Amino acid sequence: MAKAERRERSLALYETITKLKDPEECCRFFEDLCTPVELRSMEQRFDVAVYLQQGLVYLDILERTGASSATISRVRRAMLDNGAGGIMRDVICRTGLDRQEVLPDAQETQEGKVEVE
DSSP states (O other): OOHHHHHHHHHHHHHHHHTOOSHHHHHHHHHHHSOHHHHHHHHHHHHHHHHHHTTOOHHHHHHHHOOOHHHHHHHHHIIIIISSTTHHHHHHHHTTGGGSSSOOOEEEOTTSOEEEO
């Protein structure tokens, strides 16, 4: 497969994500696309990024997320050194997550899915 073809497919994925109508549809989309382990990993990394932006120290982040210190360090480096121009920080700030003391609580529903309050 040519490199240009791979890029078009990648863009199609991201364009599709921007067209999802609400968080519930987004959850279902990613549940179809990813394995449970992949989803939990992405969710954990995002939570780590939010807590880093909030200024929490590694030990507090580890306690709240269960992420290893290597994962926390990797997320920090990606946000600060290797990221896409600080977009993760921008999104976290734009949504106001950087000003909250903790992330919203997730609760299990009867179907075993996690909902955020």
